[in-house]
Amino acid sequence: MNPLYTKWIFHGEGITKSNEVPDTYRMFRDACFENDDVREPTYNRSLPDYDNLLEEAKTPLYGGCDWTKMSATVALYKLKARHGLSNVGFDELLEVIGGFLPKDHTLPNSLYSTKNVLKEFDLGYEKIHACVNDCCLFWKTKEKDVVCETCGSSRWKVVKHTGEINEVIPAKVLRYFPIKSRFRRMFRNAELAEQLTWHDTNKSQDGMMHHPVDSLAWKSIDNKWPSFVSEPRNLRLGLSSDGFNPFGDFSSRYSCWPVILCTYNFSPTICMSKENLMLTLLIPRPKQPGDDIGVYLQPLIDDLKELWLDGMSVYDAFRNETFNLKALLMWTINDFPAYANLSGYSTKGTKKKGDNRKVNRKRKRSDLNIDGDEDDNDHDDDVDDDGDDPMKLTRRWKKKSIFFELPYWQDL
Ligand SMILES: [Zn+2]
Secondary structure (H helix, E strand, O other): OOOOOOOOHHHOOOOOOOOHHHHHHHHHHHHHOOOOOOOOOOOOOOOOOHHHHHHHHHOEOOOOOOOEHHHHHHHHHHHHHHHOOOHHHHHHHHHHHHHHOOOOOOOOOOHHHHHHHHHHOOOOOEEEEEOOOOOOEOOHHHOOOOEOOOOOOEOEEEOOOOOOEEEEEEOOEEEEOOOHHHHHHHHHOHHHHHHOOHHHHOOOOOOOOOOHHHOHHHHHHHHHOHHHHOOOOOEEEEEEEOOEOOOOOOOOOOEEEEEEEEEOOOOHHHHOOHHHEEEEEEEEEOOOOHHHHHHHHHHHHHHHHHHHHOOEEEEEOOOOEEEEEOEEEEEEEOOHHHHHHHHOEOOOOOOOOOOHHHHHHHHHHHOEOOOOOEOHHHOOOOOOOOOOOHHHHHHOEOOOOHHHHOOOHHHO
């Protein structure tokens, strides 16, 4: 590593405008936290007809207009998200704008139609109901269950005072943005398909580490799974997760856990750009998911498992051919509290006698994370005096992490 390289300009630092991250958060909030009481149609996992979709995207807003149906829809939806426009307000705005346009315009006439347009382009997500106590997802074999078989809680929201069950509003909802269709879409773009093999020909020549491709972990994978490595288009991924407060309100204790994948096949300049950081899961809840985060990771782990064992057929628009794409999750990137939740290894320690002042001072600072919400898991994580006692170290493992369901995880 070059110690003088402190501003990561070759890795995208300084390129992102400062207001882009909050906008993205607002987009998440707007797209995912409204209409919890509306049951949407099940997401269609089938491969879309890209040619028709591309034609659809090119459809002008009206004859002779530079805006397309897609660009106008996305621009208006972003506007709604950025300024917190209500659903009714958005419908009215579309009605007014539609009135200004020629009669043959293609602008959606309601929020519902707008979301349908976005879903056609895989910008949608799957809603999966979860047990209110985080025991399970109502998914796969449990898809039709109405009660959690572990704790007996209802799948639906229970009215607090009357105890009445509202069979329209789910108690808890996980949003999953399926990864396989998005990987397919990456390779449908010739420019991206070419960039996805950057790592294969750009290893460091000067002994410095410029990219994970120069790391020992990368080389270890090269040695252990040569058949995976023989196809440079196979994806190497990293997973990141942490809590944030989507409402940006310092008084709110609501926290949300996004799970993000990044693809290391790209060059350093673009592998961490926001376009290539892939939101895969949104775990909304009043508190953090804690050790139960594995329950929520299941849909993603299932897809990752399939992408390792069987792969999937993907069309490469740059080379004009179809090939079998596989993917491998290399590691997770977290702060210590999130690492504890994901791995099942406790990062919390016990306080040293006579050190309370120091601990309390540290706790005060760590109680507020960057978004202003309280981070319960930060407490006491800065103190560790278990030493080398093997029994104490063993007790630190609280669960078997779901990542071990990936056949290669134990060998990484
Ligand atoms: Zn339960």
